[in-house]
Amino acid sequence: MNVSISNTSEKPIYQQLFEQISAQILKGELESGYCLPPIRQAALELRVSVITVKKAWEELERSGLINTVTGKGCFVAEFSSDEKLRIRNDMILKQMESDTAYYKSFGLTLDEVIELLKKNY
Amino acid sequence: MNVSISNTSEKPIYQQLFEQISAQILKGELESGYCLPPIRQAALELRVSVITVKKAWEELERSGLINTVTGKGCFVAEFSSDEKLRIRNDMILKQMESDTAYYKSFGLTLDEVIELLKKNY
């Protein structure tokens, strides 16, 4: 469990959790079959409610990233590297769509965006 | 009033309004001194509540983009092109910071991000 949550962030806690665990799975930091910590333990560790953790785990389940077994635990799903890459790109593209919409609304060109990115990445 | 709002968007209506009007002012589409439509008329036109419009106008006021005069109306503030550009860049940079944080969390390099941008902008 290598995650850090911010209570001041505008993003809901469960979403921060979901995003960080997702990234770790898709980057390969958490291997297939790995058992996530029990929601109670995670909740204790992160100082949030069990339900908040559960909600994040639910999102992971719905995205097909983990398999939940009542009474046993939550395990990172099995999928190929290709599949992993596809899911990662889907997530990133979905995010990028809304990002670019914002930039476009201010009249930015592609080159301007790239210029700003180079300065701030 | 050339704005379009989506009731299904995850973003609050007042924020959609704020972002679109902001962009129009900073792009120069709405000139200094221009009088925004009365909140009642805008509300009627957009089929939302007066209060939703007011909230968006309040954000504009707080950002220094308009001046509100009770009984008269809301007017686009006076500022130089330089100032306009500065505000625009501030808004975009603030957004880009959180965007890039997301990309980085998935382990994307700057080049990968630029590649994706070129494909989808």
Place this chain on the structure above:
DNA sequence: TACATTGTGCATGCACAACATACACAATTT
């Protein structure tokens, strides 16, 4: 079976978005 550990379901509190309505102030008309 008995018990501990795991995830699940339900009811609550709180904050915020959106709404309808009524109010207060300024400009105009009479």
Place this chain on the structure above:
DNA sequence: AAATTGTGTATGTTGTGCATGCACAATGTA
């Protein structure tokens, strides 16, 4: 001046989503 119209403002209500605690069900182990 007083009344009317047009403007933004304030109050109170409703619905939705985040976060919570506690009791329940399913699984594994002694």
